[in-house]
Amino acid sequence: MHHSSDFWGGLAAMMVALPAAIAFGVTVFSAIEPQYAAFGALSGVLGAMALGLVAPMFGGTDRLISAPCAPAAAVLSAFAIEMTQQGVDPDGIVLMMTVLGLLTGLLQIMIGFLGFGRLIKYVPYPVVCGYLSGVGLIIVGSQLPRFAGAPAGTAWLEVLTRPQQWDWRGLVIGAVTVLVMLVSRRFVKAVPATITGIAAGLLAFAAIAAGEPALFALEDNPLVIGRLHAPGTGYIGLLADHWNQIGMLQLAQVGGLVGNALTLAALLSIDTLKTCVVLDQMTRTRHDSDRELVAQGLANVVSSGIGGMPGAGTVGASLVNLESGARTRVSGIVEGLLTVAAALAFGAFIAWLPVAALSGVLIVVGLRMIDTDSLRFLESTSTLIDFLVVLAVVGVALTVGLIAAAAVGVVLSVMLFLREQVGGVVLRRKSFVGERSSTWYRPEHEMRILEARGRSAVIFELQGSLFFGTAQQLYRTLEPELAATAYMILDLQRVQSVNVTAAHTLKLARAALAERGVPLILCSVRERLPNGRNLREFLELSGLDADGETVIYLPTLQAAIEWVEAKILAQGAVAEREDRPPLELHEIELFRGSKPETLTDLEACLEKRSWKAGETIFARGEPGDELFLLRQGQVKVMGYIGRGLALKHIATYGRGDFVGGLSFLDRRPRSNDAIAITDCEMYVLSKEKFDYLAEEHKRIAFVLISKLARMLAIRLRHTNEELAILQDN
Missing domain, CATH: 2.60.120.10 (Jelly Rolls)
Known part of the structure; x- marks a missing residue:
């Protein structure tokens, strides 16, 4: 029963993923030279095959479809353009992109094995929003020249300001594709919008070609992809040549690609895990982030190794897979097998796909990646900083590059974390021993003494992170009692982390109390914090040694209260003495x-x-x-x-x-x-x-x-x- 539903889900997903993969491949490789567009289409097909087959075999997320995606297209296109501007020959650029894809896959495998997959989910939403919006805008900008039929190498701004460069034929085909994709989502839900858009683009091309018979030939036809082939010695020869050259690369050359590979690995990992989270929410399941990243890394290594594009788990194809009845990860394997079958059966048909139609598809994809919900951050001053973070990441992505945007995103993530931590309150509760009795039930006359003298012993229950951002707040919290209290208890049960600055603040409090002969009592000092640090060991190394006079460590708050109660009662001459005879x-x-x-x-x-x-x-x-x-x-x-x-x-x-x-x-x-x-x-x-x-x-x-x-x-x-x-x- 599941196999039938998985087949139909995989078929529907293939119809979405394959055209998009071809479009992404054409985008990336035509950035090298226009004649590489056909090889780009082949690379997209190969990537869809490899990712579709390998990722679900080793991954564990049901219904997830992996394929070449927009973030990969954006990073690789920018990389290709940069290499072209540096004067690198086209074959060298293709080789470097192959190595870049291999490094990306290996980094994803390493991230998964090291258990860092779950950490990617904690990247702040404004940073991810800005990054993906920037990628979307880059994709839209990169497609405008092809959409308008402008000459290769024309910048998007130049296209907008020089309409004389436009080719009305490409413009019509692209506009029809975009329009049908936007409209069909409302009225034709049974067929994916990508398919209806490309079909409309083909019809528009056929109508134009009816008036220009020369367009019915593949050779020297600027409006279509052309026959799928690899430049030079062909696909097998190019692939063998690349592997020979990879073996001859120097370590410095490979090292120069690590920055781009890290950016691409982070983007693809975020894209995959974001899709997994969406599927979890819709199916009430739970994915294994680290296992999925290892599977995605293996798939990207295989894809790049055979000349295909790297990719990730994609939301669009995965949701189509789910809505079409898929139940297990077998549907992903079915999608990969059907991609192979479609490539073999319809390879000649793919050659006739209009470049402008594929550009129209990617423009719609890029526009949908732009998160307009972030505009709501402008409605409140409390979220204005979050909007500025989104704007900063987008701006850096557009003006400097995606690698710089990734670096800015990391820095802003740290700043957002610090803002939240500094804004947190370190004091959970302040009370006195006279209000908080221990588990020791005492006779009435002793309880009266404790009630009368209990306010001389203060209890601070601390919480959150104690670090340089909250150290001043911590000292201001303790300061009013440093000159008055006879006993000070600090309960660290709910403290998540402590750094050297906060420890120094506690030392200052200890010193102020020691001048009056008052001990600092630390209780619930855990030996293992969430960050893995031994808090007791750290505090002692920071100078807060348990000397029995100025610093006293006790296991629990109740134990600390009992200790103080005993001291107060001893001062009141009612201390418990076990050597006394039994009471009458x-x-x-x-x-x-x-x-x-x-x-x-x-x-x-x-x-x-x-x-x-x-x-x-x-x-x-x-x-x-x-x-x-x-x-x-x-x-x-x-x-x-x-x-x-x-x-x-x-x-x-x-x-x-x-x-x-x-x-x-x-x-x-x-x-x-x-x-x-x-x-x-x-x-x-x-x-x-x-x-x-x-x-x-x-x-x-x-x-x-x-x-x-x-x-x-x-x-x-x-x-x-x-x-x-x-x-x-």
């Missing part, structure tokens, strides 16, 4: 202030238990029929977070606190795990004993439930305050 019942926060007789009756219902460090006190899913009161030690509660139910540390409890309160109250199974961090001593109240208290000592049970609810309410209120801070930021 009246010392536990829950029962502080209760009457002695109440505690005596309650203690009779409590069981004393102990756990070693690392032991599980209770686990998720177990019955919640016991309340645990910590006399000694520390307990961490691990919660199951997210769809994957990943285990995460959510709370820590110490001496005088309790765990298991919620399940004890609502009598539902445990929702978390509780694990002893250190050796623990606890009072344990079972539901059975509590029910006894409720029957025999109602007041004791009431006091217990009231105090338990009050402590849970304090925890909940603190949690709500933290959530409000997170939402505000």
